[in-house]
Amino acid sequence: MIDDRTLIDGLSALVGPSRVMTAEADKAPHLREWRDLFKGEARAVVKPASAAEMAACVRFCVEHGVPMVPQGGNTGLVGGQIPPPGSGAVILSTARMNAIREVDPVSDTMVVEAGATLAAVQAAAEAQGRLFPLSLASEGSCTIGGNIATNAGGTAVLAYGNTRELVLGLEAVLPDGSIWNGLSRLRKDNTGYDLRGLLIGAEGTLGIVTAAVLKLFPLPAARSTLICGLESVEAALALMARFKAGAAGTLTTFELMPRFGIEVVLRHSPGTREPLEGACPWYVLAETSGGDGAALEAASAAILEAAFEAGEVIDAAIATSSAQRQAFWRLREAMSEVQRLEGGSIKHDVSVPVADVPRFIAAASAAVTAFLPGCRPLPFGHLGDGNIHFNVSQPVGMDREAFLVHWNAMNTLVHGIVADMSGSVSAEHGIGRLKRDLLPAVKDPAALAVMRAIKQALDPQGLMNPGAVV
Numbered sequence: 001m002i003d004d005r006t007l008i009d010g011l012s013a014l015v016g017p018s019r020v021m022t023a024e025a026d027k028a029p030h031l032r033e034w035r036d037l038f039k040g041e042a043r044a045v046v047k048p049a050s051a052a053e054m055a056a057c058v059r060f061c062v063e064h065g066v067p068m069v070p071q072g073g074n075t076g077l078v079g080g081q082i083p084p085p086g087s088g089a090v091i092l093s094t095a096r097m098n099a100i101r102e103v104d105p106v107s108d109t110m111v112v113e114a115g116a117t118l119a120a121v122q123a124a125a126e127a128q129g130r131l132f133p134l135s136l137a138s139e140g141s142c143t144i145g146g147n148i149a150t151n152a153g154g155t156a157v158l159a160y161g162n163t164r165e166l167v168l169g170l171e172a173v174l175p176d177g178s179i180w181n182g183l184s185r186l187r188k189d190n191t192g193y194d195l196r197g198l199l200i201g202a203e204g205t206l207g208i209v210t211a212a213v214l215k216l217f218p219l220p221a222a223r224s225t226l227i228c229g230l231e232s233v234e235a236a237l238a239l240m241a242r243f244k245a246g247a248a249g250t251l252t253t254f255e256l257m258p259r260f261g262i263e264v265v266l267r268h269s270p271g272t273r274e275p276l277e278g279a280c281p282w283y284v285l286a287e288t289s290g291g292d293g294a295a296l297e298a299a300s301a302a303i304l305e306a307a308f309e310a311g312e313v314i315d316a317a318i319a320t321s322s323a324q325r326q327a328f329w330r331l332r333e334a335m336s337e338v339q340r341l342e343g344g345s346i347k348h349d350v351s352v353p354v355a356d357v358p359r360f361i362a363a364a365s366a367a368v369t370a371f372l373p374g375c376r377p378l379p380f381g382h383l384g385d386g387n388i389h390f391n392v393s394q395p396v397g398m399d400r401e402a403f404l405v406h407w408n409a410m411n412t413l414v415h416g417i418v419a420d421m422s423g424s425v426s427a428e429h430g431i432g433r434l435k436r437d438l439l440p441a442v443k444d445p446a447a448l449a450v451m452r453a454i455k456q457a458l459d460p461q462g463l464m465n466p467g468a469v470v
């Protein structure tokens, strides 16, 4: 491998010396993810300004056998964006490639560069009266390139699908340094293998996304947002069926939260308040959207009334102002970030068939509390998609590190239950480095062989995000 001086000089000649960061303080924010699960090392963090510069950096690294790790907003939850210590890798960051190139409200498309934050993409669409519906609690920091690379899900999948469903075209630098211009605005194009589909969800192992054409939707004129308190997860499913059948618009969000999750948010997130008068075992944040606000409200109220009569709902509140809507959303959005303030948290991002969610939560909660008495399950998330973040907080007073020692054993227990229900051990966060060694046990062998063959064909030297996914 080339020495550091040759590496830095070579990359500096391509992007400018100030865009090749080597000082520890400059690299530090790129080498730690927010939960502190992954701490990495990089010989440099490089910030090209265009696809052409990115391609030149990739070609230089390939020529000199230098591993590369693409990075967007560094909010990924499986460590795919962090080069492990000793890897000798450089980080190729999309931070400077963040232009919104075009919003076309007639074709309902927009063209954006990979480093634009999701929030900036949403705002640019909204400024033209359109909706880009992808929505995650990390949207202020995560980038659209990272969303595409991880096929991110979030809170609007129920109505609009995962990122995969929202991308029409891509531009990417492939592992050999060539630029693939696939920035198609077409909604129909059957001309062979689906390279766009291949790069979406590849977590930077098959190339670096540099720009994308995204699908836009009508901006709903009105939304009805409510929080319900419920006795059980079964009751939440019954309520969801009522909304699907009776909402005056589209049911866009149906998020499950346990009482313990609400308590953790109230404890650690300043300015949050109890959403209902009394405490309930389970909560749902639901949102419908459409053209007629009064009709949405009336339908929500009628659904709640029927659910009260059927004994499915204990209490509920419909947001009557945008401040109240934001307060309801804050409870859900803060739920990921506050858990670390309760000490260690062992994570599972799993999906099972929607109807099996109650059985899954009951079985997994029983299994982990039998395994480690006192641990505190916090299952929450996208009930409408059967995607539960089955997180487990440490017993009160236990040492964090002593708790986290149980990560693999607890994963094995929970993933065993997921397998029995034909579920997935990574519903939306990806495989990255965290779950790579799980993949052979859960992926169909023929599918895994094809994945390895594709990786070998596109990246024979294994330099593009080595050690992630496969």
Ligand SMILES: Cc1cc2nc3c(=O)[nH]c(=O)nc-3n(C[C@H](O)[C@H](O)[C@H](O)COP(=O)(O)OP(=O)(O)OC[C@H]3O[C@@H](n4cnc5c(N)ncnc54)[C@H](O)[C@@H]3O)c2cc1C
Binding pocket: 034, 069, 070, 071, 072, 073, 074, 075, 076, 077, 079, 080, 081, 094, 114, 135, 136, 137, 138, 141, 142, 143, 144, 145, 146, 147, 148, 149, 150, 151, 152, 153, 154, 155, 203, 204, 205, 207, 208, 209, 210, 336, 337, 428, 429, 432, 465, 468
């Ligand atoms: C509070 C919080 C809430 C979250 N909620 C959700 C949620 O609801 N749903 C969900 O799906 N995820 C969620 N996430 C996870 C995370 O935000 C997503 O995975 C996001 O898509 C990552 O984007 P990023 O720009 O931060 O990517 P990074 O973290 O920088 O990278 C993630 C992966 O993508 C690769 N990558 C990044 N950019 C590119 C590129 N341009 N080309 C090729 N590869 C690239 C990296 O190498 C890495 O493997 C959450 C995270 C946090 C912190």
